[in-house]
Amino acid sequence: MTPSSQKRSLGLVVFSTAFVALWLAIAAVPFLWTLWGSFKVQGDFFSKSDWTYAIQGVRTLAETGSSFTGQGYHGAWVEQEFWRATLNTGIVVFFTVIISLTLGTLGGYALARSGYKYAFWILMAALVFRAMPHITLVSGYLLPFFEWNLWGHLPTTIIVLVAINQPFTLWMLHSFFLNIPKDMDESAMVDGCTRFQAFRHVIIPVMWPGVITTGLFSFLLAYNDFAVTAMLLSQENQTMVPKIASFLGTTQVEGNVMFAVAAVVSATAPLFALVMVFQRQIVSGLTAGAVKG
Amino acid sequence: MKHRTFLWFILPSLSAMVLFIALPIVSVFVQSLFVAHDQVLIVTENCGPFGCKQATTVDQEATRALKESAPLGKYNGFATYTNRGHLAFAEITEAWRSSDGVSTFLSQVLNLPFYRAVAFTLAYTFVVTPFVILLGLAVALGVNALPRAIKGPTIFVSLLPMIVTPLIGSLILFWMIDARGLIGATLQIVFDDPDLSLKASPTLTWITLFVYGVWHSAPFSFIVFYAGLQTVPQDTVEAAMIDGASRWQRIRYVVVPYMAPLVTFITLMQLMDNFRVFEPIVGFSAQASATSLSYIIYSDLRGGDTQLFGSAAATSMLTILGVAVLLTPVLIRTWREFNRKPV
Numbered sequence: 273m274t275p276s277s278q279k280r281s282l283g284l285v286v287f288s289t290a291f292v293a294l295w296l297a298i299a300a301v302p303f304l305w306t307l308w309g310s311f312k313v314q315g316d317f318f319s320k321s322d323w324t325y326a327i328q329g330v331r332t333l334a335e336t337g338s339s340f341t342g343q344g345y346h347g348a349w350v351e352q353e354f355w356r357a358t359l360n361t362g363i364v365v366f367f368t369v370i371i372s373l374t375l376g377t378l379g380g381y382a383l384a385r386s387g388y389k390y391a392f393w394i395l396m397a398a399l400v401f402r403a404m405p406h407i408t409l410v411s412g413y414l415l416p417f418f419e420w421n422l423w424g425h426l427p428t429t430i431i432v433l434v435a436i437n438q439p440f441t442l443w444m445l446h447s448f449f450l451n452i453p454k455d456m457d458e459s460a461m462v463d464g465c466t467r468f469q470a471f472r473h474v475i476i477p478v479m480w481p482g483v484i485t486t487g488l489f490s491f492l493l494a495y496n497d498f499a500v501t502a503m504l505l506s507q508e509n510q511t512m513v514p515k516i517a518s519f520l521g522t523t524q525v526e527g528n529v530m531f532a533v534a535a536v537v538s539a540t541a542p543l544f545a546l547v548m549v550f551q552r553q554i555v556s557g558l559t560a561g562a563v564k565g
Numbered sequence: 566m567k568h569r570t571f572l573w574f575i576l577p578s579l580s581a582m583v584l585f586i587a588l589p590i591v592s593v594f595v596q597s598l599f600v601a602h603d604q605v606l607i608v609t610e611n612c613g614p615f616g617c618k619q620a621t622t623v624d625q626e627a628t629r630a631l632k633e634s635a636p637l638g639k640y641n642g643f644a645t646y647t648n649r650g651h652l653a654f655a656e657i658t659e660a661w662r663s664s665d666g667v668s669t670f671l672s673q674v675l676n677l678p679f680y681r682a683v684a685f686t687l688a689y690t691f692v693v694t695p696f697v698i699l700l701g702l703a704v705a706l707g708v709n710a711l712p713r714a715i716k717g718p719t720i721f722v723s724l725l726p727m728i729v730t731p732l733i734g735s736l737i738l739f740w741m742i743d744a745r746g747l748i749g750a751t752l753q754i755v756f757d758d759p760d761l762s763l764k765a766s767p768t769l770t771w772i773t774l775f776v777y778g779v780w781h782s783a784p785f786s787f788i789v790f791y792a793g794l795q796t797v798p799q800d801t802v803e804a805a806m807i808d809g810a811s812r813w814q815r816i817r818y819v820v821v822p823y824m825a826p827l828v829t830f831i832t833l834m835q836l837m838d839n840f841r842v843f844e845p846i847v848g849f850s851a852q853a854s855a856t857s858l859s860y861i862i863y864s865d866l867r868g869g870d871t872q873l874f875g876s877a878a879a880t881s882m883l884t885i886l887g888v889a890v891l892l893t894p895v896l897i898r899t900w901r902e903f904n905r906k907p908v
Contacts, residue, residue, distance in 0.1 A: 284812070285710070288706070288707045288710050289707070289710075289711070291703065291704075291707045292704065292707040292708055292711065292719065295700075295704050295707070295723070296719065296722050296723070298780065299722050299723055299725055299726050299780075299784070300722045300725060302726075302734075302737045302738060302741055303725060303729075303737065305737075305741060305747055306737050306740070309740075317740070317746075318740070318743055318745035318746060319745055319750075320745050323745075323746075323747055323750045323751070326747070374577075375577045375578040375581060376578060378574045378575070378577060378578065379574060379575045379577070379578030379579065381574060382566065382570075382571050382574030382575045383575070385566045386566040386571045387566075388568075388571075391571070392903050394575065394579065396896060396899065396900075397582075398582070399892070399895075399896070399899075400888075400889070400892060400896075401582060401586045401587075402837065403837040403840075403888045403891070403892055404586065404590075404885065404888060405840070405841030405843070405858070405859050405862075405884055405888070406841070407841070407843060407859045407862045407863050407866075407881075408590075408593060408859075408862060408881035408884050408885055409585070409586060409589045409590070409593075410862075410866065411593055411596070411862055411865075411866055411874070411877040411878055411881045412588075412589025412590060412591075412592040412593040412596070412878070412881070413585075413589055413592070414866060414872070414874065415592070415596060415636065415637070415874050416592060418636075419636055431581070431585065432585055434581055434585075435581040435582055435584065435585030435586055436585070436586070438578050438581050438582050438586075439582065439586075441578075442578060467566065467567075467570045467574075468570075471574075492728065495730065496729075496730040496731060496732075498730070498731070498732045498843075498844050498847070499843060499844075499859070499863070503863075503866060513730055513732050513733070516732065516733065516736070517732060517847060520736075520850075529740075532736070533740070536733050536736055536737060539730065539733060540729055540730070540733060543728050543729055543730070544725070546728070547721060547724050547725070547728050548721065551717070551720065551721055551724070554724065554728070555720065555724075555788055555792065558785060558788045558789060558792075559788060559789055559792035559793075
């Protein structure tokens, strides 16, 4: 690929490769360390005597008779009922993504096809809303939700997350629909379709790549959210992230911190799988706004 | 598109945003004008053989009734904004009068909770953003030079710090910097100081949070720059090479200028995201040495016994103003571009 004139000096290649290797270590080691450590006892993961204990599992061997233990996972999933939080996260994330995408595709399509000034103003308002720290909005919800008995339920949180997601979804799908040639739906309308029929029969079949990319980011927003879920959900409806935060309140008890470690690993696993499967879409989504300027 | 059709298409999305983003801002503003009710006190006189004593007790019943009849609390005007927990005008005037130099004045101001949070939020925003851009560009240049076969896995690993839940990412690092964790123990050996703890001193806590911020956001700028590098016109690079530009000069005078619009984009995204820094403070349990605007709203809402809605709302309004100030240049620029663009 590279023409010979562009050959780099050996020193530069070594330096640049070493730099990337260092970066990869910084990016990956924390995860590997935690994954490995989650199968140890607390005395190894936080070893007072020697950090290599965490790798060899000396105390784990002494305490449990094996170098690996599932105690942390058992404690988190069975004793602390982390499965319930996982289920709640599943429900919240699924409905948030589906509803955001439905509203977002309709809105994004309209914004992309309207040349009027108000479309621009809606986009600008969405940009401002996008920058709003989520916790400021939460402080607006709490009191009314308490008063109207809406606080603590999963549907409330789903709707709030959908709304918080909308500005981003609108922007992303709007720029995506701009790339679908106007002629396609307009020719369908010349043939007698209404605007909605044109959308239904012409646009929907070709919009899936953009929708999937946007859906990934909606998923990440709902899955990673802490501010909204921690404040708006009652104890029994808690999702994974606030549940993990609540483990930390009880970490003073020996071994409980390992529950949190195990829960952290469990909550990270789906994200890794997601990146593995959808790496290309995530990369293209991150750059969608940028490369076009 | 016709106005009516447009309306029907946008209506669901727009109403979600109006109901749950615009109205809450109004709700925040209204709440910020109220404070919690005082407790209703009853003074009773107990007369015994040794004379009469006055005792004050809280009338629980009446307090609850008052709370139910007016859940917002009592009207307080803009007093919450100016009290000690927020803009603290009185305290600042006092500090200005009593202090003999700028540094004592500043240290007194930074003891006030709101200004402490502002200081950290701004420091975080303006320290992390440039480092994210530099590190991202460096990694992008490095990865771009790798052989094609290992680019995919490299990008996968590089994405991880960004994709992981912020709270979880900060917890993972928090456990590693523990004096008994990998990084904490290593630092103790390197600096030969068995008492060294990153959690103990405010300065070190700030630095730790900054490092976390860079670690978390660098992948974003890396990906954007990496995609940008794929579109740098090779002709220009080759022309520069024929003109005798060294590798460094080619990067400095061809690649970097080509990346300039991307820098603007990343800066904008990073300013918005870093300004609301919140989860790392929870994850690192750093609230003793570093609080951000988002964090003090959160701790007001959490409350100890009572949730301080009025106080949280006032901080929220001030934060929203901050966001508006931050975004104004962007909005003006976009407005100009929109007017230039033929529709």
